[in-house]
Amino acid sequence: MKKRGKIIRVTTVPRSLGGLLQGQLKFMSQHYDVIGVSSREENTLEKVGKKEEIRVIPVEMTRKITPIKDLKAVYQLYKVFKKEKPDIVHSHTPKAGTLSMIAAKFAGIPHRLHTIAGLPLLEATGARRLLLDTVEKFTYGCATMIYPNSFGLNDIILENKYTSDKKLKVIANGSSNGIDTTHFDPSKYSLEDNAKLREELKIDREDFVYVFVGRFVKDKGINELITSFKKLNDEHQNTKLLLVGTYERELDPLLPETESEIDSNPNIISVGWQNDVRPFFAIADALTFPSYREGFPNVVMQAGAMGLPSIVTNINGCNEIITEGINGTIIPVKSSEALYDAMEKLLTDKKYCRQLSQKAREMICERYERKYVWNAILEEYRQL
Structure with a gap:
């Protein structure tokens, strides 16, 4: 040619x-x-x-x-x-x-x-x-x-x-x-694969897993995420927060108390930078992505393609990929209270969570292949 x-x-x-x-x-x-x-x-x-x-x-x-x-x-x-x-x-x-x-x-x-x-x-x-x-x-x-x-x-x-x-x-x-929807496909991971990884990470079968993928920085809403999860986890012991990514302390550091909670809370599991994030989406129940600003976040598309409902902030990109009440939920920026409420609803309202999950992959395949x-x-x- x-x-x-x-x-x-x-x-x-x-x-x-x-x-x-x-x-x-x-x-x-x-x-x-x-x-x-x-x-x-x-x-x-x-x-x-x-x-x-x-x-x-x-x-x-x-x-x-x-x-x-x-x-x-x-x-x-x-x-x-x-x-x-x-x-x-x-x-x-x-x-x-x-x-x-x-x-x-x-x-x-x-x-x-x-x-x-x-x-x-x-x-x-x-x-x-x-x-x-x-x-x-x-x-x-x-x-x-x-x-x-x-x-x-x-x-x-x-x-x-x-x-x-x-x-x-x-x-x-x-x-x-x-998004390559043939690559980000939950069917590539068997129940046995997922059970093995959960066991390695000490996640019980009945635990509800929230996942965050990205840089551990203030602008990604990590301070609010940790605050919200701590409150939720105190009330619901069957919850885990899975963090996939790395710190950027020189460019955008987190609050010291946030880092301390990540280090000390056994229900917050930080696995560092991963070349392949799919296995971690496969064992999760929902994406939490409370970012302050984005262009068009790949993470939200990836999670959707893997069949996960997403909690995102009302910012450009996120509020285009996610439609409220269809494939996820949209919350105000910098609100740990709203994030807590959204996380709790997905945890306690299983029917609602399942409905969002069922639409998640379909909407990504239709619009962002x-x-x-x-x-x-x-x-x-x-x-x-």
Whole structure:
């Protein structure tokens, strides 16, 4: 097949390139010459390139504000773009978006695309918020198209006047990469598999298991989650909270009392970072995801595809994947009381919980199947 042109996809770290966009780069390489650009990070980038079957180029980028390193990264990206002469530069993640959109504009790349999968700056205040707002507007100004990965995020961008609606477009029904429903499928895990893992984690057969998957940071609502679960667990001993992920203490630390409760409560089970989260969804009864902000959360789609009802906050992305009372329930942001009430209802109202669970997978398959999203992105490239 003759390829249509060259695309460079950029993320700040290779975990995003190989994780958030898993499979997509390999799919696009059937139609375009695709190059992945990201930080090297202990040969992780090379592994992503091998898995996705694309060429990769390392450019060191940081997730923090580091002016000197950022200028060096812009220059390195500029050199890559001038040498490779791609038709399209398409960036993901905040820092990669800013640096690569600036570099691509200076390099004269005709199509400069940036996907927005969340706005961390929304939680910032004061001078820091002003700085981040300015950077966001500058990034969008350098881009030729901006793709929010949810309709709610699209509205937030317009409300904050970061750019005009002419530059904005939500592809398909939202999401940056969709969900592989053949991979996230509860039928792949037998009753014996699930019983074995529960036994390893010291979870009794009659225990109701809430699961959280993601970074253990304040912005994910972990402080509220631990507060709510502690109260619930004091009243209902047959409950467990399963935490899958890692801390980011330097970027967004939890309250000391939250960490202490995680460490000391035997009914809170923290299993760390996991390359495959499916077994943990398979032994759980419900997802708890009380995040403060999201773009279009993969975790909620993954849990739904695994047949779990979800408790999510009323934020963009989450309130698009979840329909109240159909495949989950939606609660106010930063409310441990509302989270407690929702967790208790799923625990005590078995009929209600079962109804939500029955619709969970069906709704994900209908709206967010991965290849549907990939083809929509491919069509967007073709129209450019």
